[in-house]
Amino acid sequence: MALIEAHGLCLDFPYYHLGARSLKKRLLGNARLHTDPSNRVVVTALRDLSFTIRDGERVALIGHNGAGKTTLLRMLAGVYEPVAGRLTVAGSIGAMIDVSAGVDAESTGRQNVRLRCLYRGMEEAETAALTAEVEAFADLGEFFDVPIRTYSAGMGVRLAFAMATAMQPEVLLMDEWFLAGDAGFLAKAEERLTRLVTGADIMVVATHDTSVVRRWCTRAIRLEGGVITGDGTVDEVLGPVEA
C-alpha cells in the first residue's frame, strides 16, 4: 500500500545565475540601501499544491513547459524540500527523472550497473542479480564490457533503459520520455514498461503528450504556472477523446 499526501506545498525556485549569485553583487546590493533587500530573482515554481494520491492510481502531471511538472516530480522524489506545506510519501520511491545522471562514460556497461546499484544502496547479491538482468535485457553482447563512451546512441539508450527500469518501486516517478515514442523501440521494452507501471502501486508521470496520458493514466493533474488548475479523471481534465 502506497500513498502520496501533499498539503499546501510551495516552492520558490531561486535563479541565482540570473545575476544575484555573485558575492560582489550581494555585497554591493546590500549597500544600495533597501532598494531590493533580498536582491535575488525568485520564481514561484509551485504554489499551494494539495492532493492525495492513493494506491492503484496512475497520475499524469500535465501542463506546458515550465509549469512545474518536473519540479514537482523532484519534490516527490525528495530532491527539493518544500518551503511551505507538508508532504508524505509512503512506499519505496523509484525516480526516473534524468537517467543519464550518475553514468560514468569511461566505465564499461557492467561497471556502470555496479555503480548504479551502489547509488541505490543495494547489497552484493541484489547487485549480481540486477547485473545479470540488465545484461540479458540490454543485449549488448561483448560491448557490455567496453567503456560506454564507445557506444552508439542506440546502445546507450538500451543500457540506460535497462538500468532505469530494473527496479520495482511502490511509487514510480518518471519524466515522459520513457513512455513517449522512442521508448517503444522494442517489443520487450514495451512489455517491461508495462510490468514496471502496473507493478507499481502508484505512478506519477510528467508529460505533455496526451496519447501517453490516455494510454497509461487513470487520473490527470493539470499544472499552470505552478498552480493546479485541473484534477480528475483523464477525460475530465483533457476532455473526451476527439473523434
Place this chain on the structure above:
Amino acid sequence: MLEQLPAVTALYQVDAANPQRRQRAIADVVMGMARWRLAVALAWLDIRNRYRGSVLGPFWLTLSTGVMLLGIGITYSALFRLTLVEYLPHLAVSLVVWNFISQMVTEATTSFVQSEAIIRQMPLPYTIHALRCMLRNALIGAHNLPLIALVFLVCGTWPGWEVLLVIPGLMLIAINGFALALLLGMVCARFRDIGPIVGSIMQLFFFLTPIIWKPQLLGEWAALLPLNPFYSILETVRGPLIDGGGALIAWVAAFAYTIINVVLAAAFLVRFRSRVAFWV
C-alpha cells in the same frame, strides 16, 4: 495521521512548518557514512578518469613533487646555509603534507557543484559527496608518501617511536578535509566567487607557513606560528616524523581549529542542507 498509514517499506515525510533540520542533518551524516562504499567507488572513479590514458597516472604528481624537492632543496639549503641532510627531510615532509592539505582545501570548493547532476536526480546524503572529495584527495596524496621514505633513507633520518603520532595527525587532516568539503562545498555552491578566493588564500599561506623555511628562523616570532591553522595542522604530521613529536602548543591549536571547523560545518549542514539542491 500517521496511525492510519498502511505498512510500507519506506516513508518520506517533510513538513516545512516543522523542518526538523537537526535530525535530518544527523541522518544525512549517519546514512552517508553507512554508504562509504559508494563514496570510495566514486573517489576511485574520479582518480581513474582524471589520469585516463596517462602512463604514470597519479605518479606524475610524485614525480613533479620530487623535482620540486630537489630544486628547492638545493637552492634553499644554500640560501639558508644548511647542509642538504639537515634541510631536505624538513622540506620533504612539509611539502608533501602541504600539497595534501592544499589539494583538499582547493577541491573542497567544488565538492557539491561537481555532483550537480546526481544531486538533482536522487536524494543522496550530502555527506557522500563530501566523503568522496576527501577520499579522492587522500588517495592522491598517498602517492607522494614514497618520497618521504626515499629522502629519509638517503639522509639517514630515522624517527623514533613518536612516529606513531602521525596517525592522529593524519586523522586530523582527514576530519578537517571532510568538514571543509561540506562547509566550503556549500558556501562555494552558493557564491561562485569564493572558489578563486580560496585558491589565492592557499597560495598566500604557502609562503606564510614554514614549508620552505624552518620555524626556528623566525626567532622569537615563532611563538605566533600556532595562530596559523595550516602550521598547526601541518605540525601534527611533521612533528612526529622529524621533530620528536611536535610542539604541544601546535597539537592543542590543531585540535582547537579542527573543533571550530567541524562545528561550523555542522551548523551550515543543519541550516542550509535543504538548500544545496537549489544552489548547485
